[in-house]
Amino acid sequence: MKDSDSALQLIGLSKQFEDHTAVNSVNLSVPCGSFFGLVGPNGAGKTTLLSMAIGLLRPDQGASKIFGVNVWSNPLQAKTLVGVLPDGMSLPERLTGRELLTYMGLLRGLDTKTVAQRTEDLLDILDFRDDERTLVINYSTGMRKKIGLATALLHSPKLLVLDEPFEAVDPISASTIRTLLQSFVTTGGSVILSSHVMPLVEQLCDHVAVIAKGSVAATGPLDLVCNGKSLEESFISLVGHRPEEGKKLSWLM
Numbered sequence: 001m002k003d004s005d006s007a008l009q010l011i012g013l014s015k016q017f018e019d020h021t022a023v024n025s026v027n028l029s030v031p032c033g034s035f036f037g038l039v040g041p042n043g044a045g046k047t048t049l050l051s052m053a054i055g056l057l058r059p060d061q062g063a064s065k066i067f068g069v070n071v072w073s074n075p076l077q078a079k080t081l082v083g084v085l086p087d088g089m090s091l092p093e094r095l096t097g098r099e100l101l102t103y104m105g106l107l108r109g110l111d112t113k114t115v116a117q118r119t120e121d122l123l124d125i126l127d128f129r130d131d132e133r134t135l136v137i138n139y140s141t142g143m144r145k146k147i148g149l150a151t152a153l154l155h156s157p158k159l160l161v162l163d164e165p166f167e168a169v170d171p172i173s174a175s176t177i178r179t180l181l182q183s184f185v186t187t188g189g190s191v192i193l194s195s196h197v198m199p200l201v202e203q204l205c206d207h208v209a210v211i212a213k214g215s216v217a218a219t220g221p222l223d224l225v226c227n228g229k230s231l232e233e234s235f236i237s238l239v240g241h242r243p244e245e246g247k248k249l250s251w252l253m
């Protein structure tokens with residue numbers, strides 16, 4: 001695959017935390033126009049990998065390119081192309097949802113008219129009308145995810161990198177977000193998201209990577225990785241096994 005065929009290309013990315021290897025020489029390609037799911041057990045290295053991919057965490061080794069633009073040597077250009085929802089994102093807490101979107105839009109260099117229009121659209125579609133004047137510090141976990149997603153969409157990026165975008169989000173908002181992301185991909189956008197919800201990844205994504213212990217256990221088109229099984233079955237056979245049948249905590253009830 002050529003550079004220009006990839007929305008996101010990770011080349012030999014590695015990260016060590018003291019004596020623990022969180023990500024071990026990962027190569028991954030998110031094809032342009034794909035909806036890509038990143039799955040893996042807790043602590044597999046997904047957040048570390050995505051943080052390095054978007055320029056939030058410096059890798060020990062390797063490179064990340066967004067539409068061929070190197071994230072670490074050309075960060076300004078790379079960051080215009082991507083919208084990011086990081087895990088545990090820290091937001092300016094003392095702004096209201098509306099103020100936050102306005103502030104982020106202006107920081108992105110959009111003109112005031114465009115910022116105002118997009119702020120209205122995002123507050124509407126993500127159901128923030130009753131809470132647009134509430135301070136972000138008082139938002140629930142799900143509301144923070146949604147306003148974080150809104151900030152990722154504001155500048156109309158070509159690639160979205162979303163770390164667990166559906167975590168703590170209510171079913172109605174989740175359905176809105178699914179529709180929004182599907183339409184983004186249909187119109188030529190590319191998405192990579194991490195999730196622990198296998199049916200959701202199976203429903204949305206056309207490509208997938210299974211990460212285990214900091215390495216890629218499998219990647220490719222969803223049907224090839226699944227090979228006739230469900231994603232959950234493939235996941236379990238790739239990364240581990242179910243707990244022993246009948247095993248229980250003797251002290252619990």
Ligand SMILES: Nc1ncnc2c1ncn2[C@@H]1O[C@H](COP(=O)(O)OP(=O)(O)OP(=O)(O)O)[C@@H](O)[C@H]1O
Pocket residue numbers: 017020022040041042043044045046047048049
């Ligand atoms: N800043 C850090 N310092 C030390 N260790 C870290 C740090 N960040 C992550 N780790 C470790 O790196 C490993 C990978 O963590 P990471 O958060 O990337 O996993 P994950 O796949 O996103 O997990 P989850 O699905 O539970 O969110 C874990 O063992 C974690 O404890």
